[in-house]
Amino acid sequence: MSKTAVRKKPALRRDLCKGCGRCIESCAQHCIVLGTEVHPASGVVPIELDLGRCNACGLCIDACPEPFALMEPEEFERIAQADAAPPRARPEPLDLPPTAAALKPGLTLFMKGAHAGAVGALLAGCRSFYGYPITPSTEGAELMSRLLPEVGGTYIQAPSEVAAVNMMFGAGAAGQTAMTFTSSPGFSLMLEGISYMVSAQLPGVFVNVMRAGPGLGNVGPAQADVKLACRGLGHGDTHAPVLVPATPQEMMDFTFLAFELAHRYRSPVVILADGFLGQMTGRVVLPERIVRPGLPAWAVPGDAAHRANLVTSILLDPHEFEGHNRELVAKYGRMIAAEQRAAPYLCDDAEVLLVACNTPSQLCKGAVRTLREQGVPAGLFRPQTLWPFPVDALRPFLGRARALVVVEASDGQIEDELRLALSHAGLGAGIPITSVRRLGGVLPTQGEILDAARRALASREVAA
Numbered sequence: 001m002s003k004t005a006v007r008k009k010p011a012l013r014r015d016l017c018k019g020c021g022r023c024i025e026s027c028a029q030h031c032i033v034l035g036t037e038v039h040p041a042s043g044v045v046p047i048e049l050d051l052g053r054c055n056a057c058g059l060c061i062d063a064c065p066e067p068f069a070l071m072e073p074e075e076f077e078r079i080a081q082a083d084a085a086p087p088r089a090r091p092e093p094l095d096l097p098p099t100a101a102a103l104k105p106g107l108t109l110f111m112k113g114a115h116a117g118a119v120g121a122l123l124a125g126c127r128s129f130y131g132y133p134i135t136p137s138t139e140g141a142e143l144m145s146r147l148l149p150e151v152g153g154t155y156i157q158a159p160s161e162v163a164a165v166n167m168m169f170g171a172g173a174a175g176q177t178a179m180t181f182t183s184s185p186g187f188s189l190m191l192e193g194i195s196y197m198v199s200a201q202l203p204g205v206f207v208n209v210m211r212a213g214p215g216l217g218n219v220g221p222a223q224a225d226v227k228l229a230c231r232g233l234g235h236g237d238t239h240a241p242v243l244v245p246a247t248p249q250e251m252m253d254f255t256f257l258a259f260e261l262a263h264r265y266r267s268p269v270v271i272l273a274d275g276f277l278g279q280m281t282g283r284v285v286l287p288e289r290i291v292r293p294g295l296p297a298w299a300v301p302g303d304a305a306h307r308a309n310l311v312t313s314i315l316l317d318p319h320e321f322e323g324h325n326r327e328l329v330a331k332y333g334r335m336i337a338a339e340q341r342a343a344p345y346l347c348d349d350a351e352v353l354l355v356a357c358n359t360p361s362q363l364c365k366g367a368v369r370t371l372r373e374q375g376v377p378a379g380l381f382r383p384q385t386l387w388p389f390p391v392d393a394l395r396p397f398l399g400r401a402r403a404l405v406v407v408e409a410s411d412g413q414i415e416d417e418l419r420l421a422l423s424h425a426g427l428g429a430g431i432p433i434t435s436v437r438r439l440g441g442v443l444p445t446q447g448e449i450l451d452a453a454r455r456a457l458a459s460r461e462v463a464a
Contacts, residue, residue, distance in 0.1 A: 110284070120287070200312060357382055
């Protein structure tokens with residue numbers, strides 16, 4: 001009589017069970033039921049075993065699609081011993097910072113704002129672009145499609161903005177700071193992916209050449225995405241630096257800067273331009289260096305040295321995730337302290353301060369000159385970052401200012417950032433804030449700005 005193998009009853013790794021129920025269907029003895037509680041490590045409800053009636057047939061083990069969830073106890077012991085063994089030695093990942101080579105100083109080009117942003121990105125070390133064409137940002141993407149292959153880079157026209165931002169997530173996880181050009185409707189579609197990148201702490205540069213909304217709107221210039229960039233980067237407590245250029249030169253300089261900030265903070269960076277700025281041609285002076293990208297030690301490029309790294313935006317334990325959120329909030333605090341940027345214009349003695357950015361700020365600069373010719377002490381406070389709002393740079397001018405006039409192509413979104421920053425800083429009490437607002441692809445005119453400044457100052461004189 002031949003000996004037969006002794007069959008063993010199954011054992012369960014609850015953290016690996018997917019709760020699919022295939023083992024329940026396979027068990028003729030009805031020893032398996034679906035559990036009632038979510039496992040904190042897996043996020044799903046695992047099965048429950050009642051082995052009192054189990055005849056050790058092994059059909060449940062055969063039915064389980066997860067190779068290590070249901071096994072004989074000896075197999076679990078073998079795996080546990082293997083897990084307890086000292087890990088194989090792996091080379092430590094090295095942090096390879098970007099390197100730079102000098103360019104001849106003073107190199108000058110004439111180009112569109114969108115083209116200037118593309119050239120700035122290439123000089124900053126951008127070697128990966130993922131995007132979907134949308135007017136009025138397409139010229140930047142087109143130039144990247146021509147130039148990136150010449151420097152060994154990757155250009156992919158994604159099937160949608162949702163696909164593009166997730167490609168950027170993958171590139172960022174591999175240690176490459178990717179970029180995209182988009183416009184308002186496309187930026188809206190990218191917000192969920194940006195939230196994932198913020199949580200996973202991945203770099204990426206988003207150039208949003210804003211157009212009129214809501215809805216499809218038109219391709220005229222607008223500033224109505226400020227709330228998305230400053231207060232709505234997807235779900236959760238998310239923030240990222242928001243740069244607001246006003247000239248083609250700043251389109252180049254700020255894109256170059258955006259890559260530095262993305263690398264420094266392991267964060268997305270948003271550049272908000274308007275439709276006129278994307279199409280405007282101007283003189284730009286190239287940076288004095290060109291950057292060769294490096295490879296950060298935390299990245300997951302797929303080689304042996306980085307194999308132990310993990311990039312993720314999901315932490316299922318609430319207390320662990322709260323700690324992660326607090327780390328992000330601390331990083332936001334460092335950004336607020338270090339990255340406020342502004343370009344004041346004739347503000348030292350100004351009694352009426354115009355506050356504007358992007359193309360409207362250029363109109364305001366002309367209005368300030370006209371007002372001063374007429375004896376009105378006016379100045380322009382031009383934020384170069386909307387998040388963080390440069391309230392520290394504004395502070396010295398508030399002692400003399402008698403009125404603030406916010407000039408924008410949206411329904412108060414820039415004014416909201418100003419008011420919130422003043423409130424948090426405990427500043428601006430008693431200084432009235434008025435506005436010039438145009439919507440739907442229309443910019444404020446210089447005449448409207450002049451009238452608003454005169455009215456604001458006259459109202460203060462009457463009140464006094």
